[in-house]
Structures are given as structure tokens and as C-alpha cells.
Amino acid sequence: MALIKKPINGMKDILPDEMQVRDYVIHVIKETYKSFGFTSIETPCMENISNLSSKQGGENEKLIFKVLKRGEKLNLDTAQAEADVVDFGMRYDLTVPLVRYYSNNSNSLPSPFKALQMGNVWRADRPQRGRFRQFMQCDIDILGEPSNLAEIELILATTTTLGKLGFKNFQIRINERRILKAMAAYSGFDEQSFDTVFIILDKMDKIGINGVADELVESGFDKSGVDKYLALFKGIEEADNGIKYLSDKLEGFLDSEISDNLQEIINSVEATKSAQFDLIFDPTLVRGMSYYTGTIFEIAMPEFGGSCGGGGRYDMMVGKFTGKDVPACGFSIGFERIILLLMEQGFKVPENSCKIAYLVEKGYPGDKLKDIISMAQEERSAGRQVLVVRMNKNKKFQKEQLSNEGYKEFKEFFNRD
Amino acid sequence: MALIKKPINGMKDILPDEMQVRDYVIHVIKETYKSFGFTSIETPCMENISNLSSKQGGENEKLIFKVLKRGEKLNLDTAQAEADVVDFGMRYDLTVPLVRYYSNNSNSLPSPFKALQMGNVWRADRPQRGRFRQFMQCDIDILGEPSNLAEIELILATTTTLGKLGFKNFQIRINERRILKAMAAYSGFDEQSFDTVFIILDKMDKIGINGVADELVESGFDKSGVDKYLALFKGIEEADNGIKYLSDKLEGFLDSEISDNLQEIINSVEATKSAQFDLIFDPTLVRGMSYYTGTIFEIAMPEFGGSCGGGGRYDMMVGKFTGKDVPACGFSIGFERIILLLMEQGFKVPENSCKIAYLVEKGYPGDKLKDIISMAQEERSAGRQVLVVRMNKNKKFQKEQLSNEGYKEFKEFFNRD
Numbered sequence: 085m086a087l088i089k090k091p092i093n094g095m096k097d098i099l100p101d102e103m104q105v106r107d108y109v110i111h112v113i114k115e116t117y118k119s120f121g122f123t124s125i126e127t128p129c130m131e132n133i134s135n136l137s138s139k140q141g142g143e144n145e146k147l148i149f150k151v152l153k154r155g156e157k158l159n160l161d162t163a164q165a166e167a168d169v170v171d172f173g174m175r176y177d178l179t180v181p182l183v184r185y186y187s188n189n190s191n192s193l194p195s196p197f198k199a200l201q202m203g204n205v206w207r208a209d210r211p212q213r214g215r216f217r218q219f220m221q222c223d224i225d226i227l228g229e230p231s232n233l234a235e236i237e238l239i240l241a242t243t244t245t246l247g248k249l250g251f252k253n254f255q256i257r258i259n260e261r262r263i264l265k266a267m268a269a270y271s272g273f274d275e276q277s278f279d280t281v282f283i284i285l286d287k288m289d290k291i292g293i294n295g296v297a298d299e300l301v302e303s304g305f306d307k308s309g310v311d312k313y314l315a316l317f318k319g320i321e322e323a324d325n326g327i328k329y330l331s332d333k334l335e336g337f338l339d340s341e342i343s344d345n346l347q348e349i350i351n352s353v354e355a356t357k358s359a360q361f362d363l364i365f366d367p368t369l370v371r372g373m374s375y376y377t378g379t380i381f382e383i384a385m386p387e388f389g390g391s392c393g394g395g396g397r398y399d400m401m402v403g404k405f406t407g408k409d410v411p412a413c414g415f416s417i418g419f420e421r422i423i424l425l426l427m428e429q430g431f432k433v434p435e436n437s438c439k440i441a442y443l444v445e446k447g448y449p450g451d452k453l454k455d456i457i458s459m460a461q462e463e464r465s466a467g468r469q470v471l472v473v474r475m476n477k478n479k480k481f482q483k484e485q486l487s488n489e490g491y492k493e494f495k496e497f498f499n500r501d
Numbered sequence: 502m503a504l505i506k507k508p509i510n511g512m513k514d515i516l517p518d519e520m521q522v523r524d525y526v527i528h529v530i531k532e533t534y535k536s537f538g539f540t541s542i543e544t545p546c547m548e549n550i551s552n553l554s555s556k557q558g559g560e561n562e563k564l565i566f567k568v569l570k571r572g573e574k575l576n577l578d579t580a581q582a583e584a585d586v587v588d589f590g591m592r593y594d595l596t597v598p599l600v601r602y603y604s605n606n607s608n609s610l611p612s613p614f615k616a617l618q619m620g621n622v623w624r625a626d627r628p629q630r631g632r633f634r635q636f637m638q639c640d641i642d643i644l645g646e647p648s649n650l651a652e653i654e655l656i657l658a659t660t661t662t663l664g665k666l667g668f669k670n671f672q673i674r675i676n677e678r679r680i681l682k683a684m685a686a687y688s689g690f691d692e693q694s695f696d697t698v699f700i701i702l703d704k705m706d707k708i709g710i711n712g713v714a715d716e717l718v719e720s721g722f723d724k725s726g727v728d729k730y731l732a733l734f735k736g737i738e739e740a741d742n743g744i745k746y747l748s749d750k751l752e753g754f755l756d757s758e759i760s761d762n763l764q765e766i767i768n769s770v771e772a773t774k775s776a777q778f779d780l781i782f783d784p785t786l787v788r789g790m791s792y793y794t795g796t797i798f799e800i801a802m803p804e805f806g807g808s809c810g811g812g813g814r815y816d817m818m819v820g821k822f823t824g825k826d827v828p829a830c831g832f833s834i835g836f837e838r839i840i841l842l843l844m845e846q847g848f849k850v851p852e853n854s855c856k857i858a859y860l861v862e863k864g865y866p867g868d869k870l871k872d873i874i875s876m877a878q879e880e881r882s883a884g885r886q887v888l889v890v891r892m893n894k895n896k897k898f899q900k901e902q903l904s905n906e907g908y909k910e911f912k913e914f915f916n917r918d
Contacts (some may be wrong), residue, residue: 086821086822086824087551087552087555087601087604087821087822088549088551088552088601089601089604089605089822089823090605091544091545091548091601091602091605092545092547092548092549092589095545095547096545097542097543097544097545097602097605097606098542098543098544099542099606099609099610100540100541100542100610103540103541103542103543104540104541106541106543107531107541114524118854118886119854119881119884119885119886119887120881120886120887120888121858121886121887121888121889121890123517123520123521123906124517124520124521124523124524125514125515125516125517125520126514126515126520126523127508127514127515128508128509128512128513128514128635129546129621129635130509130512130566130623130635131508131509132505132509134504134505135504135505138504149547149568149569149571149589150568150569150571151566151567151568151569151591152566152567152568152569152583152586152587154566154567154625158583160577160580160581160582160583160586163577163580164577165577166569166575166577169569169577169586170569172509172566174568184504184505184506184508185508185514187504187506188506188507188508188514189514189516192516193516193517194902194903194906196890196891198888204546206547208571218545218546218547229890229891231891232867233861233870233889233890233891236870236874237874237889240874240878244878244881344867345867348867348868348870351868351871352867352870352871352874355871355874355875356871356874356875356878358878358882404503404504405503405504405506406506407503437535437536441538444650450649450761450762450765450769451765451768453650453653453765453769454768454769454772454773457653457654457657457769457772457773458772458773461657461661461773461775464536464537464661465775467536468536469535469536469537469538470536470537470538471537471538471615472538472650472654473538473613473646473650474613474646474648474650485611486611489540489611
């Protein structure tokens, strides 16, 4: 049977040009995050299917690539449902594995624990431009830090990294789950209906404030409640300081510590940031995952329609594994989108070493080849990049191609030498 | 339901200490291979199951983690066999994916193409010490180079890398599939029985030359043929130059170009090597994979019983995808074994940046926190690694722990400041 040359639909072969950019970006990310005291960790790409189906992952749990049981454990004859034939699954994000990792190893980890994870995740999504079924995620998380020092450091580390990669004039939008809830409660919505409200609010970008209002009413929410809700958003927009406005307006619904805390994050980041970006309070920011408990944030790039990363505080998730909650906060860079943007911009990786190609004529005597290789070895140990290849018949074309790969210097070796 | 804290049996969480070593080794490997003109590529971790079950992978094909079909494609009710319910599988090595990648993309790739691949592979093996069900492989391959320049560069690149990681006094054992075959043919063995002969020969390490002889006879091979075969191995051992000995002895069975070619590889590597190792002709080296067509080689480390990597020439595999053969040769480092050895030796990653911890007393005023972070930001941009953490009640213990993580310098910030 002939073999299939294409990769699996929705997954991709990464060619040398893109790989060079990826390797460079990974290097910048690792070095920058390291300077903030984050340490690399790694978890297996597969997890027990029960951990992946524990309702932490929201919609992503519907997109799991599941792994077939093996050997005696597999009984296709008696199998009734998927659950009978699978035991593992491919991770769909890095957060569930991180929390499992922390729960499993917390005795050997420092506290607070500042983790950097870069790795592939898989989602059996419908493939589309810029969305793949295997893609790299890049997360930093701080576990064990209850104060907003976590948020401040996460935002600074991420934005410093983006700045080093040449991005500027982007925005970090920030909000608070508890402010979202207080606004809904103040408007008279039922706590059970908050999720429905937020799903509709999340469409603000697309349908505008009136669209949100219409949809809320259509969904059966009281017109007066909806009006009260919308008035809050208008009030924020008109206020000099939206957080201050809410803090006054939501008295009785919102603990002032929560708004002060958010304001402190914004002030500290604005005063110490090293990249060019704006940190903006956005009361319409929802973020889908149900596990967030406090601050939430998202990167908005002018060059890219959607979000280029995001994160937030999830103080209740470690407890799902250990029975004891641990404060946690994380920020994920949209690695693949960053790469896509850089590739589209024709980004060139800074070359710091000299690239030389040795062209050796075909039929060059084998016993003299070692002199050429010996010379190459010396140049390599002096930090140069040396490619030793056979000389093609069309040497001019060969040199042009090598030149496209960055080889600007050539040495030629002929049989007659 | 409580979640499972442990990773999947046979897969591992990588703790910060090991991760530091891994990151360092990956960096050294990438930089060294780059200096030889290898370029990084990446293929998806999943492949179509038909590619993985095409008899290229030998025994490894029995160890594939298979991925369940999804949605309408999955029909458990009518499923008779595994093949009915799976479409993809996790790759068990990097060679099959590389050859598929090359076949798919050869028009956009240089020729010869020097590829570096580092990535995880999966094998549903019985877990044991030092053997995991997910592990990193690290391969370099040269496609499109028919001459022994490929072997010479692969061996030099790999051994230079090992040398930079501090390994010395190791051996590279080298052999030729066609010499193996010529020796068997000279001894009068049938071509159909070669594989059986080589499987027995492969046990030489464990059962010795007499063990091999006994087992050959037990398997029904002619006593006089077995004697002739063994005499060859004894002859090699006693000869000054085993390859020269064989070249004379096997006249009519072995083309002298083949032995000259092997001798040239050994001479060139010996004359140009930068690490301390011996390159030794080993006529008992077999290497399992059936796809090898010429030179084969393996790394033997004194610190480690088994092989720490290996490779060889496989000129016929690209043709399985494209119908047109392309010369190919590869060398794989046993990445996980290298890491295991370094960890056991207590290897410390060279630190090139100064690590400073800022301890901030709890309750430090939020509006003044930004001055501390601002200072940290300045130190970071000057290349230092700065960790900002809350001061614990037991500050002495906290500093001891941070000191173990490499933080040797401390700055303390108190509320009264």
C-alpha cells in the first residue's frame, strides 16, 4: 500500500523558515520568563481521560483526541460506549495538567511556584486558517501567591516578552470575575442566570451594546434589569475612572477591596512596564473558562482580529485534586498567532554567526576529504556555521540557493587542487 | 469524582531540576548541530495509522498508542476490529514522520537536506527504569547525499555534541549491512535465512561467540557453515585491520568499494574528530530496523550498559512514499539516557546570569510596591534574574530554600521603610 505524504488534516509540517522563527521566539520567551524567576516544567502530552473530562475545560472537553485501550483491557465485542474503549486522552490545554502536576509534586516545589510550560496541545476542532488541531501553547502560572503581585508579575513578564519580539501598541484588557458578578447582581439578575448573561455580554465586540440588550430581553430577562445593567456600562464609559465609578455605584454588591486590588494592578503595571502597550479596564471582558475566580485578562493586537492570549486567577482548581485550595494565576501567550503574525510581517531571525558553505567537487579523493573536514571543524569550533556539500554541476544555481539559506561565504574544493 | 494526581503510568512529570538540565542539553544540541548546517524541522506527533503500520517500524509497530475516530466516523456497534475504530496513531519514532515530511515538502527543501528533529515519541511498552512510554528523541538526518560525506558529518556532529556535554571515552561502533550480508553469504547461508542469522548474531554481547554458534546449529544451520562464519569473526579479531582482512577474505562476495567506503569513514572521522572517543569497526553490530541498507552505527557509553543512540543509512525508504528512492542517512541520540546519565552525575547547568531574590514583607503598601517592581525591571533589563516574592514568617528558612534554587543575593523590603 502506498503511504500518505500529507500530514493529518489540520496538523502541519513545519518548514525550516518557520522553524527558525519558532526556535527564536521560544528562546526569547524562555530567557525573558527566566529573568522573572519562572522555571520550566513539562507534563506528559497524555492524561487520564477522567482528568480531562472533569468539567474544568468547558467546551474543549468536547474536542479531546481519545486514546484506545490496549491489550486485554480492550474489549470491542462488549463495548457499549466510548468510555469502554478509551483510557487516556491528549491534553487540550496546559492548565489541567499543570494543576495535576502541582498537586502531585507540591512537596518538592518552591512556594510560590512560578512555572513556565511550553508544549503542544490537541483539539479535534474543524480546521480553519490559523487554527490547527495540534498547536503549541505557552503558559506561565504562579501558584501559592494570593496577592496581586502574581497578576502584576504575569502581565509584566508577558508584555516584556512581546516587546522583545517587536510588538507594540497592543492592549491588555483586564477585568474581574467578581466585578462581573457584582454588576449582574446589582442589576437584579439571578445568580443562576449569571452564566447566560455573561455568554451574551461576551458578544459585545460583535453585536454592540444594543445587540446585547436585545438578546438579554429575548432570553427572558426583565427589561428594567437589562436597562439597569446597560446603564452601568454607559456610566463606565463616561466616567474618568471606570473602576472608581463602579466602586461607588456597586456599594453593597462589591467589596471595595476587589476594586482597589484591580486598580493597584493597573497602576503598578503602568508605572513599571517596559513594553509599549495599554492596560485597559474592560467591563465586557468575560473569558469562557468557568474556573476563573478573580482577575481575568486578554491580549488584543491591532494586527490580529481576535485575542492573542489571556489568562486570569483560578484559586479553586488545585482543591479539585487535593481537597485544599491554593491561590493560582496564569497567563497564556497565543504562541501560534504570534508566529503567524511574525511570519506575515516577514520577520527575520537575527543571525549572530557567520555561515560558510564548502563546495566539494564530485570525485574529490576520499583520503584528502579529511583535510577539508578538518578545516570545517576548526571553523565550527570558532563559532562559525559550516556546511560541507558536494558541488553541483550547476554551481551558480547551487550558490544562489545556498545564499537564500543565509550562506554568504563560499569555499570551493576541486579534484585538481 | 476526585481527580487523579499521578501522571499516566510510565509517563513522567519533569521537575524543575531535571528540566533545567534538559533545556541546557537541548540548547547545546541545537547550537552544535546548527554549526554543522542542520536546520530544525517539526512534524505532528500524530500520523495516519496506515503510515505507522507500514512495516517500517519493526517491533515498534506493536506498541502504537492509537487514536479513536471521532463523530460520525466512529461506529462502535458495527466495529469488528481495532482498525474499524482508529484513524490516527502517536508516532513511535521520528524517522517515518521525517521521510513522510521530506516526501511531502521536498520541492521546498534544499538538497542535500540536513534535518534536525527533537520531539516526543510514544510507545505502549511495559514501563521500567529509564524506559518511559513518552520520551524525547533527537535525530539528525541527511537526505539526498549518496556519498560517505553524510556518515562522516553525522558522526562528527553527534560526537562533537556529546563532547560538549562532557562525555568522553565513549565508543562509536560501526558496521555495514552489506558486509553483514557478504559474511553470511560467504559462509553458505541462504539469503532467506539472513534475518534469522542476524537476530542470533545480535546476541553476541550476551551469550558470546560460542553461544551464537550453538544457537545457529540449534536453529538448523549447517555445522560447517557455522564454523566458516565463526572463523571470520576470529580472523577479524586477530587481524591488524579487520576491514582489510574481510575485504581480502570475502572476495567475490563483497565489492571492495563497500569496504573502502567504510574505511574512509573511519579514517576521516579519526583524523578530524573533536571529542574523545573511539570509532571501532564491529562486525557483530546488527541494529534491528529492517530499513537500513548500508552503514550502521551505535554509541556505547562506559557509564551505561546499553546503547546511547545510533543510526545508519536507509536509502530505500523515501521511495516507499514517492516511488523514487533518495539516499538517506541518520543518527539518533538517546536523549533520555543522556539526561539520566547527567542527572546521576549531579550535572550542574552553568549559570551565566546573576540570580537575585526580593523579599517583600506582607502588608507592604500596594501603592509603593511599584517602586520595588520598577527596580526589579531595571535589573532584569540589565540581564539579571529577579524573583519578587512575599517574605515568609520564617525568613531564614525561606532564604535557605531560595539559596538551593540558586538565589545567592537578597534584597529585603519592610513596611516601615
